[in-house]
Amino acid sequence: MNAEAEVSDSPLVFTSAAAAKVASLIDEEGNPGLMLRVYIQGGGCSGFQYGFTFSKEVAEDDHVFEYHGVPLVVDEVSLDLLAGSEVD
Numbered sequence: 759m760n761a762e763a764e765v766s767d768s769p770l771v772f773t774s775a776a777a778a779k780v781a782s783l784i785d786e787e788g789n790p791g792l793m794l795r796v797y798i799q800g801g802g803c804s805g806f807q808y809g810f811t812f813s814k815e816v817a818e819d820d821h822v823f824e825y826h827g828v829p830l831v832v833d834e835v836s837l838d839l840l841a842g843s844e845v846d
Contacts, residue, residue, distance in 0.1 A: 768823050769841040770796075770832070776845045777826035784828075787812065793822070793829040796845065798836040806839065 784792045792812040801807040816822060819834040832840060 768825075769837060770823065770830070771844040772823070772825035772828070772830055773844065773846040774826050777828040780828045781826075784812070789814070793831045795831045796836065796840065797833060798839045 780794050784790065791814055793814070793816075795811050795813040797809050797811075799807045799809060813831055816831060817833065820831050821834070821837055823830045823832070830845075
């Protein structure tokens with residue numbers, strides 16, 4: 759695990775390279791209020807599907823973390839399933 763990519767009290771690892779790319783994409787969108795949402799959906803027989811999207815909203819069951827200046831939003835259910843994952 760890359761210590762640079764860790765945020766205290768966070769179950770996820772979000773690398774500085776991932777944060778730089780997301781920051782660049784947010785800049786391209788021209789909306790500094792965007793956050794990266796990471797989520798998991800049921801995928802039927804194939805297991806889970808992992809997804810990323812930009813979000814401006816934070817739901818009641820969301821957790822918001824900041825990595826290298828980039829906000830990351832994860833819902834409660836996805837957070838449990840993503841524990842220990844690395845976004846790079």
